[in-house]
Amino acid sequence: MAPLKIGARTLPHGLLLAPMAGVSDASFRLLCRRAGAEYTVSEMVSAKALCFEQRARASVPVRTAPLADISKEEAPMAIQLFGSESDFMREAAILLETGEYRGAKREAAPAAIDINMGCPVHKVVSNNEGSALMRDPDRAAAIVRAVKDAVKLPVTVKIRAGWDESSKNAPEFAKRMEAAGADLITVHGRTRQQFYAPFSDNRVIAAVKRAVKIPVVGNGDLFSAEDVRRMREETACDGVMIARGAMGNPFLFSEIVAMDEGTPYTPPTDKERIDTALFHAADMVKRKGERTGLAEARKHMLWYCKGLRGASAAREALTHARSLDEFRAVLYALIGMK
Ligand SMILES: Cc1cc2nc3c(=O)[nH]c(=O)nc-3n(C[C@H](O)[C@H](O)[C@H](O)COP(=O)(O)O)c2cc1C
Known part of the structure; x- marks a missing residue:
């Protein structure tokens, strides 16, 4: 398989660890990197909260900024923002690019700004954030354009198949994001209404891949090296992103690297x-x-x-x-x- 390019960066195996709020913190990202993940993404960071934190008195402790901390060992790492307002998204992206914000702790610059358009949680979608943006392509495109115009970092977008079964708009939606300036699209092959119910649909990922020229990363139900092989074959995706499959099993990345390199894989004792x-x-x-x-x-x-x-x-x-x-x-x- 061809290596995945994200901006100027090349990932030979195209192996990404997914963002997982409450799970993929620095310790988990570090372990996955050591096992073979080539790229990580922060837990989702509220653009608005990051901006408001800057306006608060210096004595108010920072709570959002630490989510964007980057240590040398876990880099390359993208920071994922969620939000529904272009102005906050732009402002937050600039803070993250410059590193000039209260509580910033980083040993490496972010590899990209990733925009969350997949979160299904009620609290998020009721603010028009996360996967709700898939129902509002104009707003979503405006966000991508605003962030892209504001920073030099690659801007990537993470989407689902669509909102529900009757509105699986991922291919057209991805095209809009590409036209708005997105450098890469990750697709989770489920709709918002499915949350995490079986099964993620590789056909949606394949359709997105056919629709756009930018790299497409496939995501959903990758629990083994064989799942990865099948997703690559069925979708022609440029990279794969693993979430739940790595929980308690960062070794999965080593297994995939071994498969790619044709070397035997010995599972951990x-x-x-x-x-x-x-x-x-x-x-x-x-x-x-x-x-x-x-x-x-x-x-x-x-x-x-x-x-x-x-x-x-x-x-x-x-x-x-x-x-x-x-x-x-x-x-x-x-x-x-x-
Ligand atoms: C506990 C948990 C937290 C998640 N948090 C995020 C998040 O912060 N941002 C995001 O884009 N996706 C988030 N996701 C979705 C995953 O990144 C991924 O798209 C989804 O789990 C499907 O991949 P999988 O089948 O490999 O688990 C989360 C998923 C889980 C299980």
């Missing part, structure tokens, strides 16, 4: 899986502090345990674990280690 989980938890604690880090790490631990014998008992024990040592005791007991 149970011990390697659990040690990765514990590294993940420790890194979250390091970055977020013990209380928040442990609370947020718990769900990741459960995902790593999936499929291991005794996982449901470990699930119960993990809800009571209050320290990294207790996490370790539970997870090691699961694989018969002390």
